[in-house]
Amino acid sequence: GAGVSQTPSNKVTEKGKYVELRCDPISGHTALYWYRQSLGQGPEFLIYFQGTGAADDSGLPNDRFFAVRPEGSVSTLKIQRTERGDSAMYLCARHGVTDTQYFGPGTRLTVL
Amino acid sequence: DQQVKQNSPSLSVQEGRISILNCDYTNSMFDYFLWYKKYPAEGPTFLISISSIKDKNEDGRFTVFLNKSAKHLSLHIVPSQPGDSAVYFCAASDAGTYKYIFGTGTRLKVLA
Numbered sequence: 204g205a206g207v208s209q210t211p212s213n214k215v216t217e218k219g220k221y222v223e224l225r226c227d228p229i230s231g232h233t234a235l236y237w238y239r240q241s242l243g244q245g246p247e248f249l250i251y252f253q254g255t256g257a258a259d260d261s262g263l264p265n266d267r268f269f270a271v272r273p274e275g276s277v278s279t280l281k282i283q284r285t286e287r288g289d290s291a292m293y294l295c296a297r298h299g300v301t302d303t304q305y306f307g308p309g310t311r312l313t314v315l
Numbered sequence: 316d317q318q319v320k321q322n323s324p325s326l327s328v329q330e331g332r333i334s335i336l337n338c339d340y341t342n343s344m345f346d347y348f349l350w351y352k353k354y355p356a357e358g359p360t361f362l363i364s365i366s367s368i369k370d371k372n373e374d375g376r377f378t379v380f381l382n383k384s385a386k387h388l389s390l391h392i393v394p395s396q397p398g399d400s401a402v403y404f405c406a407a408s409d410a411g412t413y414k415y416i417f418g419t420g421t422r423l424k425v426l427a
Contacts, residue, residue, distance in 0.1 A: 205361075207358075234413065236414075238415075243419065244419055245319075245406070245417030245418050245419050245420055246359065246404070246415070246417050247417070248414040248415065248416075251413055251414065258413075259412075259413075262414070294358050296358075298413070299361075301364070302364075302408070303361055303364055304361075304415060305361055306351075306358035306359045306360070306361075307358050309356075309358045311356065
């Protein structure tokens with residue numbers, strides 16, 4: 204596989220609830236990325252981690268979105284007060300040996 | 316303003332024939348380009364990439380062509396197989412960032 208696992212594969216929640224999406228890359232990769240793909244669109248960049256720190260979070264849509272990577276491996280994307288417009292596929296990617304990013308299977312989030 | 320465009324939302328090709336998927340970009344700073352393939356409910360799978368110092372890269376049945384003056388790249392698949400049926404995304408980045416900018420995708424259907 205791509206060396207990235209994501210859990211859960213599907214998450215259904217109600218408007219206003221809090222959700223956490225997890226990304227677990229194989230060890231040894233300091234760079235980790237989150238993207239969001241809405242229906243009919245390509246993936247859109249959210250945030251990039253280099254080790255434990257967020258090197259660039261310019262893609263996060265608003266302050267309801269937050270991501271952490273406390274030990275430099277597993278990362279969690281957190282969404283507060285979810286809205287229906289947050290429904291999308293959330294993708295995590297690790298950096299390969301070259302400049303290529305390899306994506307996990309994604310988490311399909313549905314906000315009712 | 317969309318920096319990476321895939322103007323054909325869908326394409327149908329007979330098995331054994333060549334599939335040509337096109338992508339245009341506007342940012343002259345882009346220097347690394349990739350093609351990903353995506354099946355429903357899965358993450359994008361890396362297919363092939365090309366650096367701006369090249370104009371062609373080949374990997375098996377897949378060839379990517381880059382025309383920098385026209386800001387255009389294309390993916391050729393030959394011969395096309397039914398298993399190639401998927402959505403194909405082109406992506407671009409520049410050396411100063413690690414964010415990929417994706418097009419909106421082209422759905423390829425290879426008819427048996």
